[in-house]
Amino acid sequence: MQHEDDKNKWPDERLFRAAGQGDEEAFVILSRRFTYIIRFLSALCQANRIPDGVATTLALQTVRIAVAESAVKRIPATRPDRWNWLQEIAQREFRAWVADNKRVLRKPPAAGSGQSARAGGAVTAGGPSADCVGKYMKWLSNDRRDMIEMVFLKGMTVEAAGKTIGWDARQSLDEYLEAHRMIADCIKQHGCD
Numbered sequence: 668m669q670h671e672d673d674k675n676k677w678p679d680e681r682l683f684r685a686a687g688q689g690d691e692e693a694f695v696i697l698s699r700r701f702t703y704i705i706r707f708l709s710a711l712c713q714a715n716r717i718p719d720g721v722a723t724t725l726a727l728q729t730v731r732i733a734v735a736e737s738a739v740k741r742i743p744a745t746r747p748d749r750w751n752w753l754q755e756i757a758q759r760e761f762r763a764w765v766a767d768n769k770r771v772l773r774k775p776p777a778a779g780s781g782q783s784a785r786a787g788g789a790v791t792a793g794g795p796s797a798d799c800v801g802k803y804m805k806w807l808s809n810d811r812r813d814m815i816e817m818v819f820l821k822g823m824t825v826e827a828a829g830k831t832i833g834w835d836a837r838q839s840l841d842e843y844l845e846a847h848r849m850i851a852d853c854i855k856q857h858g859c860d
Contacts, residue, residue, distance in 0.1 A: 679749065683737035695826060695836040698730050703750070704757050711761050720819045724847050725764060727825060727840050729757045768851060799859035803850045811846035818843065 674682065674696055682700070685693035708722035708729075733742070733756055743749040804812050810832050817828035829839020 680737075680742060683734055683742055686734045687738040689837075691836045694730070694734065694840075697734070698727060698826075698836075701726075701730060701753060704729055704753055707754060708757055708761060711758075715765070717765075718819075721764060723818065723825065724844060725757065725760045728760050728844065729753060731840070732756050732760070768855070799854060800850060802859075803853040803857075806853065807846050807849060811842055811849075814839070814843055815846050815850070 674685070674692055677685075677693075677696075679697070679700070682693045682697050686697055705722055705726040708725045712718065712722045733753055736742075736756075743752045804815060807815070813832060814825075814828050817823040817831065818825055821828075823831075825839050825843045826836050829836070829842065832839075834842060
């Protein structure tokens with residue numbers, strides 16, 4: 668019976684059902700189980716000169732959407748079909764992010780222009796400048812600002828950063844996505860000047 672209690676050994680279908688019913692541990696296990704989604708999104712971000720931290724955000728959002736979709740339709744039964752399903756969701760989320768952030772995405776600065784990326788992949792040549800992001804980070808609550816700094820500058824996972832603040836896995840994801848959305852909205856509305 669111990670197998671029943673060890674959620675790490677549960678089949679994907681059972682984890683999706685449990686996560687859909689609000690089981691935080693099942694959601695975290697699913698997020699860890701589908702690490703190929705983050706590798707896939709990281710490759711897309713790198714190819715399009717988008718900060719790698721965006722890949723983490725989109726991967727968590729992909730799992731969240733998959734959990735929601737699994738509540739209303741049957742998830743693919745085989746791993747290759749499940750990969751295709753998750754990849755479609757990830758690509759949809761990536762395209763939506765690019766469309767929402769077109770104004771923010773710029774060509775990389777010319778060589779020798781003095782603009783550089785910060786440690787941890789927080790800012791890259793293709794994304795907003797560190798000054799621009801920093802300008803709007805001060806508008807966030809202290810906890811959300813700490814979360815963004817821990818993820819982008821210290822390289823922590825969203826779950827680990829949230830845990831240091833005292834949040835569970837679901838709240839960590841929600842707060843991270845909201846902080847990310849708020850900064851992106853500010854940049855779209857007010858620009859980086």
